[in-house]
Amino acid sequence: MSYEPSYPASELDTFSDLGERAVHLDQSQSCQCELLAVKKAARMRKVCVTRELQARAERLYSKEIEYVHSERFDQPEAMDQVLIPLQQLCAELKPDTEDDLTSDAGLLQTRLYAVPLLSKEQEIILFRGMNYLKYRAAMLQKQVDLKAPCVGVLDRIEQKLKDANSLRDYIIQANLRLVVSIAKNLTDRANSFEDIVSDGYMPLIRAVEIFDIDRGNRFSTYGTWAVRNYLFRTTKKGRKYRKNFVNGAETLALGLSDIRSTMRSQETYHKSIEQVLEQVLCSLGQREQQILKRRFGLPPAEVPEKFREIAEDFGVSTERVRQLTIRSLQRMRDVIEEQSLEIPDISEIL
Incomplete structure (x- = not known):
């Protein structure tokens, strides 16, 4: 009955x-x-x-x-x-x-x-x-x-x-347009457009379920990041993009993170990233801070910039800016280890 x-x-x-x-x-x-x-x-x-x-x-x-x-x-x-x-x-x-x-x-x-x-x-x-x-x-x-x-x-x-x-x-x-727009750039012989769109559908569902609208952000920003992060890890072409991909604080944290945490909360993730970056950036000189902020699109910079663009403003070579970036990241890693700081793995929140 x-x-x-x-x-x-x-x-x-x-x-x-x-x-x-x-x-x-x-x-x-x-x-x-x-x-x-x-x-x-x-x-x-x-x-x-x-x-x-x-x-x-x-x-x-x-x-x-x-x-x-x-x-x-x-x-x-x-x-x-x-x-x-x-x-x-x-x-x-x-x-x-x-x-x-x-x-x-x-x-x-x-x-x-x-x-x-x-x-x-x-x-x-x-x-x-x-x-x-x-x-x-x-x-x-x-x-x-x-x-x-x-x-x-x-x-x-x-x-x-x-x-x-x-x-x-x-x-x-x-928001299906987000998946399609990302999938168009990742198609190759091994991954058809339909297969990539299908794979991107699941992280989109998960992103909708855990997105916190009270944080004041638009879902398109978080949804794009979630789908792109997943597809960049699961497709050959995406993994190639990911090596050079810059996306603000998340990407900088990915470059720094040698310590893996078990935190899975989206809110905890974002707070941890902000707190750690604020703390370790202070360990660098003023020029190194400006280079990293412009390279990774951190405030007050709006979008990530290329090494060449930064080099022109500082009056140095592109290779010199690249070396300073690598050295700064290594210094920040050392600070993280010295102070036992932890950054959650980006992939763990999905």
Whole structure:
């Protein structure tokens, strides 16, 4: 026997009504089981119904619900701040909900423009909504009584997770262009365009799941880095690019990191990078600091510069700048070892 959710069946799979459904479920009071219906079903198929409900409760209770927490989720006005904007946005968006994003067809370039690029405001609303639904599902998960499971609570958990996945899939589809743009430069005889795009899809999914919108960054920045970092490690052409690839603090940290840590948290990773770099850069002279900041695009520099460009400004040869860079990196490695500092491996957060 199946158990139907306690809201209209016509709303189950409608993305445009997702926000309204989320508000409705969040406003619901503690669910009261339909005891009469359960007893009636139990009399008809006592063993089967009991086992089915028990298995369902155990599955949801043991399910790991991963989300990026925000302090605003714990506030009394969380629903008004998160779900009301989500309700309005979902009513405006018109995704093709019949498509399966996990299928090979979902990765075809012809579908890249099925969902438009997200604005900064839309991105914030969708990411917060996705994580808030997971957070609420995790809170309801704690209410599951394995001895006497409540059908209504199980319904609400499943629906919140389903809606959160719908939001995740929409964000992924809106950012598939990132994977394609990177894959175009990595194709060779051993790696077809379709294969690289398929490989890049998984780190994109993971990036969406762990991205913290409250840090103030756009997802395109983090998503591009995550996909590129993964593909640079898994393709022959990518590994060649990676040797000369510069990408701000992350790349400088990669060059310094001989010590491997087991930290996997994205937030811990970024904080560790910033703290270590700030500390070890102070061990260098003013000229060496300026060269490294310009070479690796560290603040106040906006983009990484070539050795030739730096050499012209300092009035020295390109080879001299390269030697100073290598010497500075070695000095920073020595400082890291002397002070027992640790930098997490970039690949470990994915």
